[in-house]
Amino acid sequence: MSEPILQVQNLTMDFGGIRALNKLDITVHSGEIAALIGPNGAGKTTFFNCVTGIYKPTAGDIFLTPGKGEKPVSIKGLKPNIVTSKGLSRTFQNIRLFPKMTVLENVMIGRHCRTKTFILGAIFRTPRARREEREILLHSYRLLEKVGLAEFANDFAENLSYGAQRRLEIARALATEPHLLLLDEPAAGMNPQETEDLNDLIREIAGEGLAVLLIEHDMKLVMSLSQRIFVVDYGSRIAEGTPEEIRNNPAVIKAYLGE
Amino acid sequence: MITAKDIRRILLVSGWFMILTFPILGMRVDPLSDNIIWRLKNVMWVGIGTAVLQSLPHLWLLYLSIQAWGIRLWHHFRGTSPHKIVKKKAHRDSLINRVITNPRQRAIVCAVVLLLTIIYPQVVNEYQINIMIMALLYIMLGLGLNIVVGMAGLLDLGFVAFYAVGAYTYALLNLHYGINFWMALPLGGLFAAIFGLLLGFPILRLRGDYLAIVTLGFGEIIRVVLENWTELTNGVAGIVNIPGPTFLGLGLTPSQKILYLYYLMVLFVVLTIFVVNRLQDSRLGRAWLALREDEIACQAMGIDKRRTKLAAFSLGAFWAGIAGVVFAAQNRSVYPVSFSFLESAMILSIVVLGGMGSIVGVIFGALILILLPEYLRELSQYRMLFFGAILVLMMIFRPQGLISVVRRKYDIDSIKAEKKEGGA
Known part of the structure; x- marks a missing residue:
């Protein structure tokens, strides 16, 4: 088995008296597509928020391997921008693009943590700043082509269709050069054709050596994409396994369909 | 359109304003004769003013509906569709923004403005x-x-x-x-x-x-x-x-x-x-x-x-x-x-x-x-x-201000050209 890229151990998150995550163990290996499923309110998005630093978890450990052959580092309690710079990026369940910026600029924001130009470089447009700006532009445009949004480059992000906005979020996340990509319900609100395209896109991304962990309710998509599935209910992991194993797991069937 | 309900509300608010402003505007104590001078005319003007101000939005809506009706009529007689025209208009940037985004026009305008500011103190x-x-x-x-x-x-x-x-x-x-x-x-x-x-x-x-x-x-x-x-x-x-x-x-x-x-x-x-x-x-x-x-x-x-x-x-x-x-x-x-x-x-x-x-x-x-x-x-x-x-x-x-922001449009063709060079 290949090396683990994300190791989450005993992750617990309390909101006041409510335990949203209860000693969750999840390990994602490099290059694989894994899925996190569970009924509404099971704590899937909370898990993403804890891992990416938006919430500070109550207890537990989170380790990320920032690149091939490197030692895992703890990312628990780090600021979101630091976590991103270590190679973990995400999309949001309720799309969080920058609506009043152009499509291309949205992706260019993702390049922020891989570039350096600050105040003086921007004012004097030093050769290094110019080079960096061209690099940002080319890289971002290439990503737009990859997700099929190149023709909308100069439109405002808010004018894109729903499915296109979701793909733009993926492009923006890819611009940060992640090793692990967290996708929060990428197919929500997509029509069957768009879901089909998304399926191909995620496969393509994973083919380039990226690990992907996705939250998704579209079971067809989950079963066809993922090599491993984690099932969460009431903040606890109730099952882990291949799609085949999950499909026949009595605990999972109980969680989804009731007694 | 002004309905009976609107009129009732206008009258109510006007009346309320008259009562509120009555002690300040409606009476004055004359310290010499120790008498109260009633100035009911002022109060009346407050009432009328309040009523007029309140009806302004209604008049504006009335104007809009008349305008919309006129446009429909116009298109009806010309046999065109009203929707197409509206869409075209919304997509056009304002004149100033079009000038700003065009590098040559922008350079000309900047030069003219700069020249004017330099001449200004001489005149x-x-x-x-x-x-x-x-x-x-x-x-x-x-x-x-x-x-x-x-x-x-x-x-x-x-x-x-x-x-x-x-x-x-x-x-x-x-x-x-x-x-x-x-x-x-x-x-x-x-x-x-x-x-x-x-x-x-x-x-x-x-x-x-x-x-x-x-x-x-x-x-x-x-x-x-x-x-x-x-x-x-x-x-x-x-x-x-x-x-x-x-x-x-x-x-x-x-x-x-x-x-x-x-x-x-x-x-x-x-x-x-x-x-x-x-x-x-x-x-x-x-x-x-x-x-x-x-x-x-x-x-x-x-x-x-x-x-x-x-x-x-x-x-x-x-x-x-x-x-x-x-x-x-x-x-x-x-x-x-x-x-x-x-x-x-x-x-x-x-x-x-x-x-x-x-x-x-x-x-x-x-x-x-x-x-x-x-x-x-x-x-x-x-x-x-x-x-x-x-x-x-x-x-x-115009909640966006006199001049709304334009975001920079990147020249896609030049990006493509450069990408080919870089890739080759």
Whole structure:
């Protein structure tokens, strides 16, 4: 088995008296597509928020391997921008693009943590700043082509269709050069054709050596994409396994369909 | 359309206003004869005025529906579809924005405007030049605040504090150490920027209304300190006899000094526009915009919120500080009263009226808000009334400001060409 890229151990998150995550163990290996499923309110998005630093978890450990052959580092309690710079990026369940910026600029924001130009470089447009700006532009445009949004480059992000906005979020996340990509319900609100395209896109991304962990309710998509599935209910992991194993797991069937 | 319900409400509100204003406007005690003089006519006018004001929105709706009906009729007779035309219109940028986005037209317009500003003091008198210096000063302040409010989306109601820091830096350093204008200029900017950082640190976590309240308090603190720290700042009496800017050690006559200050201001404003324009299209400028749009997504995409916010605060403050030094040099004196909350409100109005985030908008905003009151001095007692009315009307009809922001459009063909070169 290949090396683990994300190791989450005993992750617990309390909101006041409510335990949203209860000693969750999840390990994602490099290059694989894994899925996190569970009924509404099971704590899937909370898990993403804890891992990416938006919430500070109550207890537990989170380790990320920032690149091939490197030692895992703890990312628990780090600021979101630091976590991103270590190679973990995400999309949001309720799309969080920058609506009043152009499509291309949205992706260019993702390049922020891989570039350096600050105040003086921007004012004097030093050769290094110019080079960096061209690099940002080319890289971002290439990503737009990859997700099929190149023709909308100069439109405002808010004018894109729903499915296109979701793909733009993926492009923006890819611009940060992640090793692990967290996708929060990428197919929500997509029509069957768009879901089909998304399926191909995620496969393509994973083919380039990226690990992907996705939250998704579209079971067809989950079963066809993922090599491993984690099932969460009431903040606890109730099952882990291949799609085949999950499909026949009595605990999972109980969680989804009731007694 | 006005329905019976609307009329009833209008009458009710008018009546209520008449009752409310009755004790103030409706009666007066004549101290000589100890009689009450009834002035029912005033109350009647209040009622009528309130009713008219209330019916204005209804009349506007009526006008809109008549217009829509007319357009339908027009298309009906011409046999065209009304929807197509409307769509076409919405997609066109305003004239000014089309000029800005076209590099050649922009260069021509910039050259013409620059030429006009250079000729301007030769054709008008000193009084007019002084007013224009004031307007240029506010353009600079507006552009500074535009970084904080327009781009980074941080509502700052105490911006005048940095302006004050700049002005007093020059006044005090000159008083105690005899530092001249040119040395004070960068120092004033720097001190203001440091104050921007100092204010920035504690309020990094705040947003929106909370941020506005804290910055408002900060602005007042600076003013109150200036007023009461008499040993250092000479309190409300202010600091006088500040020398104007020097020019290579030459002695200038008063009228030459004004001219000199004017050209200096033009230079500073051009410089400010240049810098703000470059920042706007840079990595940092994009980060500011992203911060304004969505703070959480911004952080999740790897932007350091703290660094970006502090950069916005200190850069905005830097320009205010420089404007402050020039202000002190122009007036030859500084008083705490020049840095009241009203100034902050004025600068904010310039940015909002002009169009948040738009450089051209801020320039227009400053020219309108500073020059109009000067040229309408006869109407000065109605100034605040007009001011309020303009802002209310703007918020109703053009909430995005006079000039809405255009985002830079990247030349896709050139990107493609370069990509091929790079790939080959």
